[in-house]
Amino acid sequence: MxxxxxxxxxxxxxxxxxxxxxxxxxxxxxxxxxxxxxxxxxxxxxxxxxxxxxxxxxxxxxxxxxxxxxxxxxxxxxxxxxxxRLTKKYYLAVVRGHVGFELGDITYPVGVDPLTQQSSHRMLAVFNKSDNTCEQSREAHTRLLVLESGYCGSDPVTVVLLKPVTGRRHQLRVHCKAIGHTILGDYTYSDKKDSAPHRMFLHAIRLVLPLHSEPLDIQTSEPFFIDKRFQSQWKSVDIFNKYRTKEAFRVACDVIDRPYVIGVKYQSYSAND
Missing domain, CATH: 3.30.2350.10 (Pseudouridine synthase)
Structure with a gap:
């Protein structure tokens, strides 16, 4: 490839x-x-x-x-x-299930799963701050914007825009699992169950680096719907934010960058004290 x-x-x-x-x-x-x-x-x-x-x-x-x-x-x-945290990173993902909100903040801390510390270094979300079973947990923050809901074959899925505010190992995958919507094809965080898809549907689609002498704003084309294996199985239900062209995607980025959006169903996920 x-x-x-x-x-x-x-x-x-x-x-x-x-x-x-x-x-x-x-x-x-x-x-x-x-x-x-x-x-x-x-x-x-x-x-x-x-x-x-x-x-x-x-x-x-x-x-x-x-x-x-x-x-x-x-x-x-x-x-x-x-x-x-002066860069901006935007990821496109397809997650399992239909997400029940439009915009959300996920702030569960992320740490190393002690059962895999010496092997695969699988990470865990911390739901309770007093829980000490998770090794080396650190604060983590992901914003999620719903773009489109639909079906991949007979399975309900949602296309989402993910913006990691922090940069922890496996953060996006762990946070999606933590809210009950694992990324399509994520074998590790589906507990080795999601093995049918030909790939994991997580793509770093845009990176903004505000370098003083060489400011960079790099974006790829939309990666999933040019994949014939995915497109042939896709059936759309609702489009919440357009995203398949470069211009439309940048508008979606502007939405997720705002601290709040009037009229949008919002959800916050955070660890209990």
Whole structure:
């Protein structure tokens, strides 16, 4: 599967990462990596003759916009924006079930599942702040905007826009599971039950990096409805926010960026004290 370059300068490469692909690997025989497609296999190492710096991460199963710095100073500039929560990241997802609200905030803390701490590092949402079973839990915040409801085959699903305000490991997947709407095809967070779909339907569709000398706003095309396997099974029920064109999607981003929206059914999820 090809890795599409969306943008390149002397400081950054931004690509559209395919689903089910690693970012990098220490195994030089592993060809299913972003670095194998765009650079040398060891480019993620400081000892490489052409080192690259990954200022963000995407899960193996997640597709979409991935920012890579070409030098340390560029990585530091971008890293400060991510750490300071000055970037804007928007993800498109298809979740199971029909979501019963239009706009929501999910603020359950996220930590490491102690049962998988030495293996897969599966994460957990913390529903009660006094619960100490979850390892290294940290505050987490995701905003969710419903775009369209429908059916994938006979299964009710909802297309949603997700905006992670914080950047915890597996945050979007954990928060969707926590509110009862796992991401379609998420084998890990469906407790290994959701194995029928050919991919996990989570895509990093837009990244805004307000760099002082090189402001970036990179967006991919809508990824799911160009997939014939998904499109052939899709039946729409209701469209709440248009999103399939670049212009329409940016309007949806403007909606999710607002602290509140008049006339929209709102839901908040937070941990009990």
């Amino acid at each position: 090809a890795v599409e370059k969306l943008y390149e300068s002397e400081n950054y490469i931004i690509v559209n990462k395919p689903y089910d692909m690693y970012i990098n690997s220490d195994d030089e025989d592993e060809k299913n990596t972003v670095t194998h497609h765009i650079a040398k296999h060891d480019s993620h190492l400081s000892t490489s003759s052409q080192p690259l710096h990954f200022v963000q991460r995407l899960d193996y199963a997640t597709s979409g916009v991935l920012c890579i710095a070409k030098n340390k100073s560029a990585a530091a500039r971008a890293g400060k924006l991510f750490e300071g």
